[in-house]
Amino acid sequence: MPAPFDSTRRLLIKGIAAACLLSVTRVGFAATAQIAAVRVWPSSTYTRITLESNVSLSYKQFYLTNPNRLVIDIDDLSLNSTFRNISSLIKPEDPYIKQLRVGQFDNKTVRLVVELKQDINPNLFTLKPIAEFKNRLVIDLYPLQKNTLDDDPLFALLQEFNKGDLNDNDIPISQPVKKVNDKIVIVLDPGHGGEDPGAIGYYKTREKDVVLQIARRLRDLIRKEKAMTVHLTRNEDIFLPLRVRVEKARAFHADLFISIHADAFTKRSAKGSSAFALSTKGASSSAASYLAQTQNEADEIGGVSRSGDRYLDHTLLDLVQTTTTSNSLILGKEILSKMKRVNTLHKTQVETAGFAVLKAPDVASVLVETAFISNLNEEKKLKTANFQNQIAKAILDGIKSYITLRKN
Numbered sequence: 001m002p003a004p005f006d007s008t009r010r011l012l013i014k015g016i017a018a019a020c021l022l023s024v025t026r027v028g029f030a031a032t033a034q035i036a037a038v039r040v041w042p043s044s045t046y047t048r049i050t051l052e053s054n055v056s057l058s059y060k061q062f063y064l065t066n067p068n069r070l071v072i073d074i075d076d077l078s079l080n081s082t083f084r085n086i087s088s089l090i091k092p093e094d095p096y097i098k099q100l101r102v103g104q105f106d107n108k109t110v111r112l113v114v115e116l117k118q119d120i121n122p123n124l125f126t127l128k129p130i131a132e133f134k135n136r137l138v139i140d141l142y143p144l145q146k147n148t149l150d151d152d153p154l155f156a157l158l159q160e161f162n163k164g165d166l167n168d169n170d171i172p173i174s175q176p177v178k179k180v181n182d183k184i185v186i187v188l189d190p191g192h193g194g195e196d197p198g199a200i201g202y203y204k205t206r207e208k209d210v211v212l213q214i215a216r217r218l219r220d221l222i223r224k225e226k227a228m229t230v231h232l233t234r235n236e237d238i239f240l241p242l243r244v245r246v247e248k249a250r251a252f253h254a255d256l257f258i259s260i261h262a263d264a265f266t267k268r269s270a271k272g273s274s275a276f277a278l279s280t281k282g283a284s285s286s287a288a289s290y291l292a293q294t295q296n297e298a299d300e301i302g303g304v305s306r307s308g309d310r311y312l313d314h315t316l317l318d319l320v321q322t323t324t325t326s327n328s329l330i331l332g333k334e335i336l337s338k339m340k341r342v343n344t345l346h347k348t349q350v351e352t353a354g355f356a357v358l359k360a361p362d363v364a365s366v367l368v369e370t371a372f373i374s375n376l377n378e379e380k381k382l383k384t385a386n387f388q389n390q391i392a393k394a395i396l397d398g399i400k401s402y403i404t405l406r407k408n
């Protein structure tokens, strides 16, 4: 009777597979977990603690009061000096953490105690190795409610993102009824931040730092323009998921979204400025495709607990996006025409590729590569106030000439 034989055999195979898995797991745990690096990223919206380790950490978390503290017990970990050093990373001005303590709880467990300044909503998750990062345990501490008085929608957007609620189907296309004299709303997006440094130059210049400096300079210039108003997606060294950047622009009813970068390329000889717009149908060149791919990895490098990266594919959005994309191309072209006065152009045409950060269906969006941080000369220039100001001015002039064109 073939049937019973088959099912027995299947069971047997299953059993063997399970035994193999078990032994593999045991071997895995035999290599004791070691903390390789600890980082703390305080910001006004949330504080992130990252524990980087040679193997994936297994942990339990619980909350104790009086004083309020979050306790994280990590199994099969032996305490080393890197992890012990974590308490020295907390700055007195950290909005959420009073102090961090770490100790060997029993011979298999290391206990991390996060003593808090206020009630928080912890969000813990692990990340698999990517790029230069090993396994990571991420501890995000959010306040129970937004504690700033400004009108920044970032906290609400991050909450929605973490719940997985930034869902395409729920997103209304914003069609704000603009009056003739309404100000043009510009959202500037300094790329990367926090756990995601972006590209790093030969002299260790970090992309996330120079692009924030350029964005702030451009913001200051735009603030002097009566017909424009400006917001930044981030004004701190904070990691923001790509989707949250897009939705922040939409929450502000942005007319224009400009993501500012200074990436690396595989060849150190690559130099010059370039501008990119979204393409939903393949990239304009292999370099554009490479760049979009590396930029879209930002969420995995910076670390998100849930992927908010499910994008818009139904017809209505596509229609809106077609108009938006043609506006984005005009904006990119105008910016490039001004940038060539202050830097050589890497490509004279606006390039296109599937950049996740440019996917707001109703906001003209451009990604500007100010210069290549991987080029020794451009890395040096990127750090100077002079070049940063020139780039900021060129982008502003490009915006102005786009606005003039759109009015005619």
Ligand SMILES: [Zn+2]
Residues within 6 Å of the ligand: 191, 192, 198, 199, 207, 261, 262, 263, 295
């Ligand atoms: Zn970048």
